[in-house]
Amino acid sequence: MRDMTDEVGIADPEKAHRNALSLDAQRIEYMAYIWGGVYRMESTWWRRFHTAVNVSAAVLAAIAGSAGLASLVSHTVAGVLALAAAAMSSVAASVGASSRSTAAQSAAIANMELKEAARRFYFTAAPYLPFDEVRKEFDNLCAHRNRVVASVPSTHLPAYRRKYRRLKAPLGQRVDLDELMEKRREW
Numbered sequence: 001m002r003d004m005t006d007e008v009g010i011a012d013p014e015k016a017h018r019n020a021l022s023l024d025a026q027r028i029e030y031m032a033y034i035w036g037g038v039y040r041m042e043s044t045w046w047r048r049f050h051t052a053v054n055v056s057a058a059v060l061a062a063i064a065g066s067a068g069l070a071s072l073v074s075h076t077v078a079g080v081l082a083l084a085a086a087a088m089s090s091v092a093a094s095v096g097a098s099s100r101s102t103a104a105q106s107a108a109i110a111n112m113e114l115k116e117a118a119r120r121f122y123f124t125a126a127p128y129l130p131f132d133e134v135r136k137e138f139d140n141l142c143a144h145r146n147r148v149v150a151s152v153p154s155t156h157l158p159a160y161r162r163k164y165r166r167l168k169a170p171l172g173q174r175v176d177l178d179e180l181m182e183k184r185r186e187w
Contacts, residue, residue, distance in 0.1 A: 018126050028115075050101060118141060
């Protein structure tokens with residue numbers, strides 16, 4: 001780590017502390033950026049799942065209804081199609097994909113707000129405010145981070161777990177999801 005000395009060579013602990021708080025705020029921003037992306041992916045997955053299951057149930061119900069009215073198809077086929085439509089509808093209702101999508105979208109928004117709060121801190125508060133106010137602002141940022149972490153749902157990324165094992169992060173860095181989950185627990 002760099003020595004925090006001024007032009008005369010005297011160490012400035014306040015400056016070093018400001019820099020440490022700025023670096024920690026940048027870490028919070030980075031993690032919030034990654035988690036916002038994870039929750040956006042999860043929201044998209046659940047929204048697509050919800051749409052696919054409901055459209056399939058509607059198509060099966062329509063085919064079953066038309067097969068029941070047609071005299072060319074047996075009533076057994078119409079009954080099987082109706083049961084399949086009912087099964088798809090019950091899967092759609094029991095999984096709760098719509099509410100999971102909404103919860104993941106809310107979590108993504110909360111993480112993006114946290115990211116912006118961290119960015120505001122290290123660009124506007126840390127370099128310019130008096131040190132006591134910087135500490136208060138950083139404490140507020142940490143409290144905001146704790147609220148976000150406590151309020152977001154756990155993510156499982158059903159389909160993306162294998163496909164997106166490593167997420168693209170800012171500046172071309174790569175992030176392993178398992179490592180990220182472990183860091184999230186440590187927060």
